[in-house]
Amino acid sequence: MSTYSVSDATAAAAPRAAITFADLSGSYGVGLAASLAWLAFGLSCLYWPDVGDWSRTGSLGIGAIVIAAFILFGTFSADYLGNAGQALRKRAPWLVAFGAFVTLWEVATAKFAWLPLPFFPPPQAILEVYTDDLPKLLDSVFASIKLQLGGYVIGATVGFITGVSIGWSQKIGYWVHPVLRFIGPLPATAWLPIAFFTFPSSWSASTFLIALATGFPVTVLTWSGVASVSSAYYDVARTLGARPSFLVLKVAIPAALPHVFVGLFMGLGSSFAVLVVAEMIGVKAGLGWYLQWAQGWAAYANMYAALIVMSLLCSGAITLLFRTRDRLLVWQKGVVKW
Amino acid sequence: MVVQSTAEAITYPAVGAELDIEGVSHAFDIDGATLPVLDNVNLSIAPGEFVALLGPSGCGKSTLLRLVAGLEKPRAGSLREDEARITGPHPSRVVVFQDPTLFPWRTVWDNVALGLEAQGILKAQRHRVDAVIELVGLSSFRNAYPHQLSGGMAQRVALARALVNDPKILVLDEPLGKLDSLTRIAMQSELVALWQRKGFTTLLVTHDVEEALVLANRVIVLSDRPARIKADIAVGRPYPRHRGDPYLAELRKQILGLLGLEATW
Numbered sequence: 001m002s003t004y005s006v007s008d009a010t011a012a013a014a015p016r017a018a019i020t021f022a023d024l025s026g027s028y029g030v031g032l033a034a035s036l037a038w039l040a041f042g043l044s045c046l047y048w049p050d051v052g053d054w055s056r057t058g059s060l061g062i063g064a065i066v067i068a069a070f071i072l073f074g075t076f077s078a079d080y081l082g083n084a085g086q087a088l089r090k091r092a093p094w095l096v097a098f099g100a101f102v103t104l105w106e107v108a109t110a111k112f113a114w115l116p117l118p119f120f121p122p123p124q125a126i127l128e129v130y131t132d133d134l135p136k137l138l139d140s141v142f143a144s145i146k147l148q149l150g151g152y153v154i155g156a157t158v159g160f161i162t163g164v165s166i167g168w169s170q171k172i173g174y175w176v177h178p179v180l181r182f183i184g185p186l187p188a189t190a191w192l193p194i195a196f197f198t199f200p201s202s203w204s205a206s207t208f209l210i211a212l213a214t215g216f217p218v219t220v221l222t223w224s225g226v227a228s229v230s231s232a233y234y235d236v237a238r239t240l241g242a243r244p245s246f247l248v249l250k251v252a253i254p255a256a257l258p259h260v261f262v263g264l265f266m267g268l269g270s271s272f273a274v275l276v277v278a279e280m281i282g283v284k285a286g287l288g289w290y291l292q293w294a295q296g297w298a299a300y301a302n303m304y305a306a307l308i309v310m311s312l313l314c315s316g317a318i319t320l321l322f323r324t325r326d327r328l329l330v331w332q333k334g335v336v337k338w
Numbered sequence: 339m340v341v342q343s344t345a346e347a348i349t350y351p352a353v354g355a356e357l358d359i360e361g362v363s364h365a366f367d368i369d370g371a372t373l374p375v376l377d378n379v380n381l382s383i384a385p386g387e388f389v390a391l392l393g394p395s396g397c398g399k400s401t402l403l404r405l406v407a408g409l410e411k412p413r414a415g416s417l418r419e420d421e422a423r424i425t426g427p428h429p430s431r432v433v434v435f436q437d438p439t440l441f442p443w444r445t446v447w448d449n450v451a452l453g454l455e456a457q458g459i460l461k462a463q464r465h466r467v468d469a470v471i472e473l474v475g476l477s478s479f480r481n482a483y484p485h486q487l488s489g490g491m492a493q494r495v496a497l498a499r500a501l502v503n504d505p506k507i508l509v510l511d512e513p514l515g516k517l518d519s520l521t522r523i524a525m526q527s528e529l530v531a532l533w534q535r536k537g538f539t540t541l542l543v544t545h546d547v548e549e550a551l552v553l554a555n556r557v558i559v560l561s562d563r564p565a566r567i568k569a570d571i572a573v574g575r576p577y578p579r580h581r582g583d584p585y586l587a588e589l590r591k592q593i594l595g596l597l598g599l600e601a602t603w
């Protein structure tokens with residue numbers, strides 16, 4: 001093994017021959033509990049009969065038992081599994097909580113209907129959506145990503161360039177600043193009715209709105225970032241022979257980058273909101289539209305399934321943004337980990 | 339009062355530029371009031387000369403250096419480098435500021451390379467960056483970021499960033515202020531060796547009278563704000579100088595007297 005860490009060292013130092021009672025109540029104990037929680041979930045699926053008609057109960061129960069077996073195996077061989085083993089150990093408490101949660105959910109919905117059906121579908125109903133309605137769901141995911149990505153990239157680029165320009169040049173600031181103050185604070189969704197009949201297609205209208213929602217925070221934060229760069233940096237660069245283009249590209253922009261990322265993060269949040277609303281109202285594709293469609297058919301399981309996917313996508317996008325930031329801003333100390 | 343000691347004839351290499359400061363006055367506007375900072379400063383520095391500026395805190399030393407760098411225009415008077423009026427910054431006059439002001443997003447190497455990069459000659463001159471980093475003893479930190487450096491190391495990087503440009507006039511604003519006394523003494527000898535080898539004109543601001551006497555050909559003592567030249571003292575001793583030299587001790591006493599600190603020497 002090429003990586004060597006403190007935890008490896010302590011693990012290697014501990015005698016491995018026998019698993020003692022102390023181990024069971026310690027790190028092994030949590031893993032064992034996680035395994036039991038998932039076993040309970042699997043058995044709860046298989047033991048009681050369903051109150052409704054769901055086709056995936058059996059496979060879900062078997063799947064849960066397989067997961068329980070994996071957790072059990074992983075727990076007792078974590079020392080030999082390297083990073084994966086450590087990761088499992090770290091997440092074991094969460095696996096306990098999550099296993100208990102799905103068990104409770106299963107029992108409260110599919111088995112005894114403590115929660116009113118169909119508003120609270122059981123886990124197997126959601127699994128059924130992922131297996132049986134996959135093509136439509138995937139189409140929606142791709143449509144959403146395409147729309148979001150296009151609008152976001154356009155908005156972020158325009159916002160960045162505008163922010164740098166008004167932060168750098170007072171003349172440009174004189175003209176752009178009032179426009180920004182007038183249009184910026186307006187929620188992008190307020191443009192929806194106008195955008196949908198002035199733009200040639202609902203797709204281009206939505207792209208415009210997403211770009212607008214992204215552009216405003218990116219512009220403002222880039223601008224404030226550029227404006228707050230210490231003049232000492234410019235002094236140093238100028239005495240070393242820097243021309244204005246160097247001052248903008250190699251001093252102002254790198255110094256403003258931490259602010260720019262705050263803007264990109266805020267823009268991501270507000271553009272998600274616009275994306276979903278635009279898809280629900282105008283665009284006949286995407287996860288927002290899928291939600292709308294599921295509601296029309298009272299297909300509650302589909303709504304939950306789509307919501308879960310949407311949450312994973314949004315979270316993934318933010319993770320990607322933070323990773324990029326961490327890569328670009330390694331020189332900063334103490335940045336927040338997402 | 340201008341005190342003049344006997345100076346030995348010293349010949350300077352030809353690289354350095356002449357610096358003339360003629361009748362320079364400067365002031366700042368703070369809350370509508372005018373704060374005079376420099377008052378009719380006249381100073382002529384020969385090519386290759388090493389001049390130290392001493393004065394009370396807040397008297398206007400850094401301000402004078404900013405004028406020499408061309409970062410600000412004086413309210414009155416003129417500054418000239420080799421007879422050409424100084425109207426803006428130029429890489430032939432490089433400043434090491436009081437605060438190291440390293441660019442936090444650049445590694446040590448990239449910080450040092452800044453000047454060559456800004457002038458568009460980095461590609462052909464990369465070895466100069468390596469050499470000067472070696473000179474200040476930071477080769478093993480070339481890829482470190484400024485927040486990973488100590489205060490003294492940061493000042494050495496700032497010094498390297500200036501030296502790499504082969505300036506005609508090197509302007510130093512307390513560049514060794516944050517160093518411990520041992521590193522400080524080592525860097526002082528390094529600075530003298532470098533100055534003797536390269537022959538640039540040097541203008542050094544310092545709070546340390548001994549440092550001024552060990553390093554400079556001439557020591558200029560400034561008055562309280564607004565700064566006026568109180569004394570212009572030639573230090574006629576060859577290099578390397580010894581701290582215990584009675585001649586330097588006598589000058590030190592004289593300068594401390596000018597700064598109003600007779601009792602402390």
Ligand SMILES: Nc1ncnc2c1ncn2[C@@H]1O[C@H](COP(=O)(O)OP(=O)(O)OP(=O)(O)O)[C@@H](O)[C@H]1O
Binds near residue numbers: 373
């Ligand atoms: N940009 C500025 N705006 C207004 N006042 C300034 C500015 N820069 C300097 N001053 C004032 O000018 C005076 C001289 O400042 P300067 O930095 O030149 O002092 P100094 O001699 O270098 O002091 P020190 O030895 O403490 O560094 C101070 O009173 C300071 O308040």
Ligand SMILES: [Mg+2]
Binds near residue numbers: 399400401436511
């Ligand atoms: Mg100063």
